[in-house]
Every structure is written in structure tokens, then in C-alpha cells.
Amino acid sequence: MAAFELTHIGNNSEAPLQADLDKCVHCGLCLNSCPTYRELGVEMDSPRGRIYQMAQVVEGKTPISETYIEHMELCLACRACESACPSGVQYGKLIEAARAHIDQNISRPWHVNLARDFVFGSLLSSPWLLTAAGAGLFLYQASGLQKLMRSSGILKFFGRLHEIEMLSPPVETPFFFSQIGKVFPAEGEKRYRVAFLAGCIANISFARLNEATVRVLQKNGCEVHIPKEQNCCGALHVHAGRKDDARALARINIDATLDGNFDAILTNAAGCGSTLKEYDELLEHDDAYRDKSLAFKAKMKDINEFLASIEIRPPAKPLVMTVTYQDSCHLCHGQKIRAQPRKVLAAIPGVELKEMALSDLCCGSAGIYNVLHNEMAMGLLKNKMASVNATGAECIVTANPGCMIQLQAGAKLHGKDQPVLHVVEVLDRAYRG
Numbered sequence: 001m002a003a004f005e006l007t008h009i010g011n012n013s014e015a016p017l018q019a020d021l022d023k024c025v026h027c028g029l030c031l032n033s034c035p036t037y038r039e040l041g042v043e044m045d046s047p048r049g050r051i052y053q054m055a056q057v058v059e060g061k062t063p064i065s066e067t068y069i070e071h072m073e074l075c076l077a078c079r080a081c082e083s084a085c086p087s088g089v090q091y092g093k094l095i096e097a098a099r100a101h102i103d104q105n106i107s108r109p110w111h112v113n114l115a116r117d118f119v120f121g122s123l124l125s126s127p128w129l130l131t132a133a134g135a136g137l138f139l140y141q142a143s144g145l146q147k148l149m150r151s152s153g154i155l156k157f158f159g160r161l162h163e164i165e166m167l168s169p170p171v172e173t174p175f176f177f178s179q180i181g182k183v184f185p186a187e188g189e190k191r192y193r194v195a196f197l198a199g200c201i202a203n204i205s206f207a208r209l210n211e212a213t214v215r216v217l218q219k220n221g222c223e224v225h226i227p228k229e230q231n232c233c234g235a236l237h238v239h240a241g242r243k244d245d246a247r248a249l250a251r252i253n254i255d256a257t258l259d260g261n262f263d264a265i266l267t268n269a270a271g272c273g274s275t276l277k278e279y280d281e282l283l284e285h286d287d288a289y290r291d292k293s294l295a296f297k298a299k300m301k302d303i304n305e306f307l308a309s310i311e312i313r314p315p316a317k318p319l320v321m322t323v324t325y326q327d328s329c330h331l332c333h334g335q336k337i338r339a340q341p342r343k344v345l346a347a348i349p350g351v352e353l354k355e356m357a358l359s360d361l362c363c364g365s366a367g368i369y370n371v372l373h374n375e376m377a378m379g380l381l382k383n384k385m386a387s388v389n390a391t392g393a394e395c396i397v398t399a400n401p402g403c404m405i406q407l408q409a410g411a412k413l414h415g416k417d418q419p420v421l422h423v424v425e426v427l428d429r430a431y432r433g
């Protein structure tokens with residue numbers, strides 16, 4: 001039985017634009033950078049193949065079929081092909097449009113719709129629901145049940161549940177939601193006034209990372225505002241084709257920061273940053289928000305980008321450790337930020353960076369891809385850990401919470417249980433001695 005039904009053909013308002021598709025000259029220079037093509041060797045799971053399929057659908061030569069949806073959904077949206085493309089194809093824009101186009105033209109089974117509506121329409125944007133979900137997960141983890149499940153190996157009898165369970169994010173109490181709305185003063189002379197967008201799931205699973213981010217900013221002379229009305233950035237919604245939900249969230253975040261007179265608006269999550277910096281594309285047809293989204297974009301920065309652009313206050317003592325750095329896809333391919341996190345690490349005395357091979361190849365995280373396409377994600381993770389292990393580094397460093405969860409599972413399954421830290425956490429540890 002088909003997993004969906006085509007409801008009506010020809011609703012093309014979200015479809016990829018012909019002009020964007022036409023930029024692809026089918027040269028194939030992107031193929032070797034594509035994780036799914038490298039794994040499967042299938043043209044239709046390469047960037048060139050996917051663009052060809054999108055063009056066929058947009059031109060009305062083929063319908064939105066189940067096969068088409070599968071090829072679009074198996075894409076990690078990692079945008080490595082965008083970095084490799086000499087013709088300037090904006091693949092990220094294309095795949096987001098293709099998924100939104102699918103979403104507006106098909107009807108999924110009722111229970112799938114219910115689950116998607118709950119996750120994208122309610123859970124991610126509700127601090128209360130996230131707190132409740134976090135409390136449930138905390139009980140599972142703190143009661144010892146998680147340890148029992150993992151050590152007994154019982155989950156291995158339920159398909160890929162063992163691997164998926166390894167990806168459940170560790171819950172960190174107290175949740176960062178309690179800090180939303182607060183202002184943290186600069187340490188010493190005030191140099192900047194910044195806003196920090198704390199994310200959605202990160203408030204329950206990366207509360208300590210968010211705190212470290214605030215401390216590092218304070219240490220560097222920033223007055224840190226955590227705007228009260230902020231919400232989820234909408235990145236997961238965009239990746240799932242739910243552009244209208246993402247647009248609503250974009251308007252909320254723009255309004256939350258618009259009148260703050262901030263020098264910069266910051267995120268510590270590469271996946272969020274990529275979407276936050278593209279609010280102008282999301283809202284290009286919204287007359288009331290077009291200019292506001294451009295003003296927002298001008299101030300939006302990844303934390304690494306911001307720290308590398310100011311003079312970082314040097315830590316007083318060295319932090320002696322070897323690290324290897326995994327480029328988060330949405331930082332290096334989505335935002336073209338590669339040198340800045342390395343510059344921050346280089347500013348920490350005692351930290352030695354051991355570069356891994358193919359550091360900019362996706363680790364398989366890709367938002368919730370690792371849950372939805374677990375087999376592919378775990379294959380990519382295994383390869384990634386081979387690169388990590390070959391460096392002999394004591395610690396894995398990256399710049400995106402989603403990658404951290406994936407790499408933590410990788411370190412347990414295929415590594416030496418190396419700690420996984422965000423760049424900001426390494427700097428924070430150095431400051432705290």
C-alpha cells in the first residue's frame with residue numbers, strides 16, 4: 001500500500017524555481033562530495049540526479065511519485081554539493097523547495113499527519129510541551145532504565161531501535177528555559193550588546209552548552225540578552241517541507257529581537273544558524289516582514305563567526321588536550337564558515353588540533369535524519385568515526401548540537417568513548433581553568 005496519496009497535481013507555489021534548476025549543467029563535479037551517492041553509487045541519490053528529478057516534476061513530465069519522494073527524503077540536505085558546484089547551484093534552496101512542494105501536493109496517512117502536526121505544529125514551539133517531554137526523558141535516563149535497556153541488549157530484537165535509542169539526547173537539568181528573558185552583564189568593560197537565541201530542544205538537552213555560551217560571551221565583554229519572546233528557529237520545519245510553520249516562527253524571532261538595538265544576534269547551533277540567516281528567503285513574499293528579515297539577517301551570526309571577528313580575551317592558563325574538529329555541514333557548507341572555529345581553537349593555549357580526513361563530510365546527523373533514515377545515518381557515522389579514530393585525538397569538537405548527539409553515539413559504538421564538545425565549551429573550560 002502506498003505510504004501517501006497524491007491529492008491534487010499542480011499546486012506549484014512552493015516548487016523549485018525553473019531558473020534555479022537551470023543553473024545545473026549536469027557536469028557531475030558534485031557527485032563525489034555527496035554522502036548518499038558515495039554510500040549507494042546511485043545516480044538518483046546524487047545531487048545531479050535529484051536536480052534532474054526535480055526538473056522533471058516541475059516541468060510536469062513526471063508526477064510526484066513514491067520513488068521521487070524517497071529520493072528527496074534520503075537527501076541529508078547537507079549542502080556539500082553546493083560547496084563543490086562550480087556553477088553556483090543553490091542546492092539547499094532546491095531541496096527545501098522540493099520538500100515543501102511535496103508537502104503541499106500529497107496526503108499522508110492520518111497517523112503520520114497527526115505525528116507531524118504534533119511535532120512541527122506544537123512540540124518544537126512549546127516550552128511547556130518540551131519541558132514535559134524533557135521530564136519524561138529525564139526519568140527514563142536518571143532512573144537507570146536507560147542503562148538497563150542498553151546493557152541488556154533487549155532493544156537489538158526490535159529492528160533498529162537499539163541504534164535509534166543511542167541517539168536520544170541526554171537531558172540536562174535545570175533546563176535553560178529558566179534563563180529565557182534574562183540579561184547577563186558583561187565581565188569588565190562592556191564591548192557589545194548581543195542577543196542569544198537558545199534554540200528549542202537545546203533548552204532541555206544542551207542547557208550546559210547554552211550556559212557556557214553565555215559565560216564565554218560575558219568573558220569577552222558582551223552584555224547577553226536572552227530575548228523573552230524567542231522561539232524555535234524553524235530549521236526542522238523547513239527540512240520537513242513545513243515552510244508555513246517556519247515562516248510563523250521566523251516572524252516571532254524577528255519581532256523578539258527587532259527593537260533590541262543589538263550589535264549581533266547569536267546562535268551556537270550551526271543547523272539553526274543556517275535557517276536563521278535565510279529568513280529573508282522564507283519571507284521574501286511577505287510585504288510586512290521583507291525589510292525586517294533583511295535587518296535581522298544582517299545581525300545574525302554563528303557564535304564561532306562572532307568570536308573570530310572580535311579580539312578574544314586569552315585564557316589565563318593552558319588547556320592541554322588534543323582535539324579533532326568535525327565541520328558541521330550547515331556551518332561549512334550552509335554558512336561557508338570553516339576557518340573561524342579553527343581560529344577560536346587556535347586561540348586556546350595548550351589545545352592541539354589534529355585534522356581528520358574528510359572533516360566536512362556529513363556525520364549522518366542532519367536534524368532528525370538519523371532517526372528517520374537510521375541505516376544510512378549509521379553507515380555514515382561508522383565512516384566518520386574511522387576518520388576520527390585515525391587522528392588519535394582525545395576529544396571530538398564540533399559546532400552543532402545535532403552533530404554532538406550523533407558523534408556521542410559514534411564514540412560509544414565505534415570509538416573510544418571520546419568526549420564530544422562544542423568549540424565554545426572548550427573555550428569555556430579554558431577560561432574556568
Ligand code: SF4
Pocket residue numbers: 023024025026027028029030031047048051081084085086087088089
Ligand atoms: S549541481 Fe553543480 S556540480 Fe552538480 S551536476 Fe549540477 S552544475 Fe554540476
Ligand code: SF4
Pocket residue numbers: 033034035036037045046047050074075076077078079080081082091
Ligand atoms: S545535500 Fe548532501 S546528501 Fe543531498 S544531494 Fe547534496 S551532497 Fe548529497
